[in-house]
Amino acid sequence: MVRFIKKYQEKVGLPPGTLVHVGHERSDEPEISVLVYNEQTLEERKVKTGDLDSCFPIGDSTDVVWINIDGVHRTDVIEFVGKKLAVHPLVLADIVNTRQRPKVEDHENLLFIVLKMIYYSETASETISEQVSMIVGRNFVISFQERKEDLFDPVRKRIRTSSGRIRKMGSDYLAYALMDTIVDNYFVILERIGENIEEIEDELLQNPTQDTLQSIHHQKREMITLRRSVWPLREVIGTLERADIKLLQDLNRIYFRDIYDHTIQVIDTIETSRDMLSGMLEIYLSSVSNRMNTVMKVLTIIATIFMPLTFIAGVYGMNFANMPELEWNYGYPLVLLVMAGIGFTMLIYFKHRKWI
Numbered sequence: 001m002v003r004f005i006k007k008y009q010e011k012v013g014l015p016p017g018t019l020v021h022v023g024h025e026r027s028d029e030p031e032i033s034v035l036v037y038n039e040q041t042l043e044e045r046k047v048k049t050g051d052l053d054s055c056f057p058i059g060d061s062t063d064v065v066w067i068n069i070d071g072v073h074r075t076d077v078i079e080f081v082g083k084k085l086a087v088h089p090l091v092l093a094d095i096v097n098t099r100q101r102p103k104v105e106d107h108e109n110l111l112f113i114v115l116k117m118i119y120y121s122e123t124a125s126e127t128i129s130e131q132v133s134m135i136v137g138r139n140f141v142i143s144f145q146e147r148k149e150d151l152f153d154p155v156r157k158r159i160r161t162s163s164g165r166i167r168k169m170g171s172d173y174l175a176y177a178l179m180d181t182i183v184d185n186y187f188v189i190l191e192r193i194g195e196n197i198e199e200i201e202d203e204l205l206q207n208p209t210q211d212t213l214q215s216i217h218h219q220k221r222e223m224i225t226l227r228r229s230v231w232p233l234r235e236v237i238g239t240l241e242r243a244d245i246k247l248l249q250d251l252n253r254i255y256f257r258d259i260y261d262h263t264i265q266v267i268d269t270i271e272t273s274r275d276m277l278s279g280m281l282e283i284y285l286s287s288v289s290n291r292m293n294t295v296m297k298v299l300t301i302i303a304t305i306f307m308p309l310t311f312i313a314g315v316y317g318m319n320f321a322n323m324p325e326l327e328w329n330y331g332y333p334l335v336l337l338v339m340a341g342i343g344f345t346m347l348i349y350f351k352h353r354k355w356i
Helices: 002-011 049-055 075-085 089-096 153-161 171-206 210-242 250-316 331-352
Strands: 031-037 042-047 064-070 103-106 111-121 126-136 140-145
Touching (some): 031 049, 042 153, 049 075, 075 089, 075 140, 089 111, 089 126, 103 210, 111 210, 126 171, 126 210, 153 171, 171 210, 171 250
Parallel strands (some): 064 140
Antiparallel strands (some): 111 126, 126 140
């Protein structure tokens, strides 16, 4: 977070549209892949940043061009793409600013979409959010990712094998396929988080510890990350489904409606999980309070039993000369017997009142 704040400080006072990368610092070369396809043919290749000019101008043919750029830290690459497509500088600034909220902007001949891709890191045992930006044109889609991930590989496989209708449809259907992949991956993440919640729940009922509390707070933070990514997405998908956007064919709107339904399901699941975690936190606090009450009850009973015994011991500890019991042969064992009888009687009384 400190890195992001520093980057934001660099933007202060700069003209609107100035490209300043806000996100995790990287120094590697962006990876660029290009797919050009139609119903009969497919061309796939990797492109170096210095050879990116070979992808432009994007032809006026019926071929669909998908350019995927992994790495938005190189602002010169983003600026080059913007000049080739006459993209507004504010759009380019949103691409390199990876702290954007999911949104959609209709620029007549271009459609700009920002989404959040969520995936689970096994090493860190946490969800990681990555911004994915897309520029959709009449016959092309340019996607920008922060880092190289394999989430879009199923879409590439469908294009290579010509399975389904993706090779027969236009660029708007390709944009739908990419968005659908991102949204469907939310279910995978939620399933993994649901398994973690079940493990925490079992631990909470058996033997809650301080680690249990930390696990609950960790999962609550995961829910916040997911909620922050998904809630604005509902508005984005709703706009694509209902708004009069020229780049979207009417026959493809039903597919965006399907993504909208999936988004609602994800939101419902997130809210359910958040409620479960809030309830588990209350259960944990109640169990800790009950354990404390049990300990205090035991200590109170012990203290109550020893109060009269301490009084008797204090009286006979004064050793005044005129105390007749001091000269009794059986005084000492008699007092011990009385003290034991008082303690036993009090235990029976507490048991009868169900205090113990």
